[in-house]
Amino acid sequence: MSFELFSNLIGAFFTLCIFSFLYKDNPLYQMAEQLLVGLSVGYSLVLTYHRVFIPYVYQPIVIRHQFMLIIPFLIGVLYLTRLTRKLSWLSRYPIAFSVMGVGSSFALSLHTAILVQMRQAMVPLESINLTLIFIGTITVLLYFFFSKAHSGTYGKFVNVGKWYMMIGFGASFGLTVMARVSLLIGRIQFLVLDVLGLMK
Amino acid sequence: MKFFKRMQELDRRWIYIIIALAIVVPLMIPFDSDNLTTPSTENLYQMIDSFSGREDRAILMSFAHDASTMPELFPMEVAILRHCFERNIKVFTFSNSPLGAPIIDYAINTVKDEYPQIESGVHYCNFGYKPNMFAIVIGMGDNIATTMNVDAEGRKVETLPIMRGITNYTEMNLVVEFSGSVAGGTWIVYARPKFGLNVAVGVTAVMAADQYPYLQSGQLIGMLSGLKGAAEYEKLVDVFATNEQSFSSEKLSDPRIRDLIKITTQSVASFTQTEFTAFLNRYPQQKDLIEKYREEKDGIIQINWSQIPPQHTEQLGFFVMDELQRKANHIKYSFKTARVGMNAQSVAHIVMIVFIILGNLGYFVQKLSDKK
Numbered sequence: 001m002s003f004e005l006f007s008n009l010i011g012a013f014f015t016l017c018i019f020s021f022l023y024k025d026n027p028l029y030q031m032a033e034q035l036l037v038g039l040s041v042g043y044s045l046v047l048t049y050h051r052v053f054i055p056y057v058y059q060p061i062v063i064r065h066q067f068m069l070i071i072p073f074l075i076g077v078l079y080l081t082r083l084t085r086k087l088s089w090l091s092r093y094p095i096a097f098s099v100m101g102v103g104s105s106f107a108l109s110l111h112t113a114i115l116v117q118m119r120q121a122m123v124p125l126e127s128i129n130l131t132l133i134f135i136g137t138i139t140v141l142l143y144f145f146f147s148k149a150h151s152g153t154y155g156k157f158v159n160v161g162k163w164y165m166m167i168g169f170g171a172s173f174g175l176t177v178m179a180r181v182s183l184l185i186g187r188i189q190f191l192v193l194d195v196l197g198l199m200k
Numbered sequence: 201m202k203f204f205k206r207m208q209e210l211d212r213r214w215i216y217i218i219i220a221l222a223i224v225v226p227l228m229i230p231f232d233s234d235n236l237t238t239p240s241t242e243n244l245y246q247m248i249d250s251f252s253g254r255e256d257r258a259i260l261m262s263f264a265h266d267a268s269t270m271p272e273l274f275p276m277e278v279a280i281l282r283h284c285f286e287r288n289i290k291v292f293t294f295s296n297s298p299l300g301a302p303i304i305d306y307a308i309n310t311v312k313d314e315y316p317q318i319e320s321g322v323h324y325c326n327f328g329y330k331p332n333m334f335a336i337v338i339g340m341g342d343n344i345a346t347t348m349n350v351d352a353e354g355r356k357v358e359t360l361p362i363m364r365g366i367t368n369y370t371e372m373n374l375v376v377e378f379s380g381s382v383a384g385g386t387w388i389v390y391a392r393p394k395f396g397l398n399v400a401v402g403v404t405a406v407m408a409a410d411q412y413p414y415l416q417s418g419q420l421i422g423m424l425s426g427l428k429g430a431a432e433y434e435k436l437v438d439v440f441a442t443n444e445q446s447f448s449s450e451k452l453s454d455p456r457i458r459d460l461i462k463i464t465t466q467s468v469a470s471f472t473q474t475e476f477t478a479f480l481n482r483y484p485q486q487k488d489l490i491e492k493y494r495e496e497k498d499g500i501i502q503i504n505w506s507q508i509p510p511q512h513t514e515q516l517g518f519f520v521m522d523e524l525q526r527k528a529n530h531i532k533y534s535f536k537t538a539r540v541g542m543n544a545q546s547v548a549h550i551v552m553i554v555f556i557i558l559g560n561l562g563y564f565v566q567k568l569s570d571k572k
Contacts, residue, residue: 022213022216023213043299044298044299047298047299047301047302048298051298051301051328051329052298052329052331056331101334104334105334105389105390108389108390108393108394109389111389111393112388112389112392112393112414112419116417116418116419117413117417119417120416120417120418168409171409172406172409175405175406175408175409175425175426176405176406177552178405178426178427178428178545178549179272179404179405179406179426181223181544181545181548181549182271182272182404182405182426182427182541182545183271183272184219184223185223185227185271185427185541185544185545186270186271186272186541187271188220188223188224188227188544189227189271189537189540189541192224192227192228193533198228
């Protein structure tokens with residue numbers, strides 16, 4: 001038996017174990033679930049060791065003697081102090097460094113997520129689509145303005161914003177269903193093509 | 201009345217079985233369906249295609265996902281790599297996640313199997329996993345070779361032939377990021393305003409709605425959303441790239457184009473007399489064997505490649521078989537995965553819509569009868 005066939009058979013077995021939950025909860029499903037969690041952690045650990053620790057910590061420091069890298073390495077190690085209650089406060093230092101990165105991106109994020117979006121919303125209403133976007137932006141923004149009661153004509157106007165949001169949620173839900181079906185298709189393609197070889 | 205009551209009480213496991221069948225049957229029995237392309241996919245295709253054959257242009261593919269989102273993102277990656285290899289476009293790959301790095305190897309190997317002339321370091325370069333995304337994104341704006349330093353195979357990037365004519369984002373002017381969560385964020389925030397880099401994304405369908413504001417505001421030049429986006433790109437590659445044609449909307453609406461995108465097995469390669477002579481001249485050693493399978497109908501020479509037994513397939517070799525399959529407009533499974541998947545997706549959606557309508561009808565009918 002080739003390695004490929006062996007690994008495909010194992011994959012197929014555990015895929016079916018997970019699918020068995022659709023009938024009802026059972027020990028095979030639970031076994032597959034626990035194994036998935038354990039294997040994912042183990043896989044990430046080994047991969048991180050080989051692709052991160054060895055090339056970016058061990059080799060530069062031990063082989064190429066770039067001792068300056070010991071400082072960021074030690075700061076990174078402080079994350080592990082979360083595991084002890086007494087020293088967990090030390091983990092705030094690497095977190096502070098990460099937040100510094102977030103702070104540095106603030107100005108550019110403002111440009112990307114707010115200024116450019118505002119500019120695109122302030123265009124001449126030359127088409128039906130642009131008019132719809134304009135109405136949607138105004139009504140949705142007003143819907144979240146809670147200093148005035150949503151009643152009377154104003155209430156009816158902001159209610160349009162609610163409908164806009166409902167349509168948005170519907171689109172998101174539809175896309176979510178599509179994504180989940182795609183995952184199922186991917187698994188079934190694996191079972192039918194790779195394991196059974198029934199598709200050409 | 202009774203029907204709707206029974207529908208309301210239907211065990212969910214029957215629904216699972218019906219949905220499973222709605223997916224399995226179209227996958228096992230593929231049918232030729234059309235897949236209309238959207239402007240966001242066409243824009244990305246056109247931008248990548250405009251780099252064709254240019255030494256001073258390249259694209260970067262950023263694999264920011266792990267195996268859990270592969271069913272949707274992997275066909276996109278394969279389709280774009282195939283486009284690049286087909287049209288002689290320089291392509292760089294990298295991942296900011298250790299879990300994304302093996303997927304790069306898998307994608308490149310999947311496509312490279314069909315393009316034996318493509319060489320690492322010459323036509324493409326895999327930087328592999330690189331930590332510190334911010335430094336990478338900003339550093340490449342200055343110099344790609346010094347920022348990346350070595351590729352995934354440990355070679356100095358600056359010494360690779362692919363780097364001729366490529367210094368920074370002025371040349372590597374497009375990045376396509378594939379992600380199952382927020383895609384393209386770092387590139388849009390750091391590289392686009394500062395260096396004018398063009399950014400496009402390939403995202404799972406779940407995340408597509410979040411990306412539309414960036415697409416609408418022009419910060420993304422294109423977007424592939426979910427399996428549908430992948431299927432659209434696969435189609436464009438088959439229609440234009442593999443036939444060495446440039447993109448045109450008119451050609452897409454041409455009914456003859458349907459022959460180029462059939463996802464069922466296409467086994468008959470047809471040649472005119474001149475084409476066949478030229479074909480034989482290209483492969484003089486296999487001439488006799490090719491002639492053995494030749495058939496003539498109405499002045500057209502035909503070869504059914506699916507009837508050639510495996511021992512002769514080996515003798516004919518990769519290039520002859522590849523040309524026969526291309527001439528027959530046959531598409532290999534790994535290059536039509538998303539389109540076969542979309543067939544199943546369409547059937548599953550129809551079944552779900554029927555269930556939603558029946559469920560709602562049943563609910564209102566029961567409510568009405570309870571009132572009575």
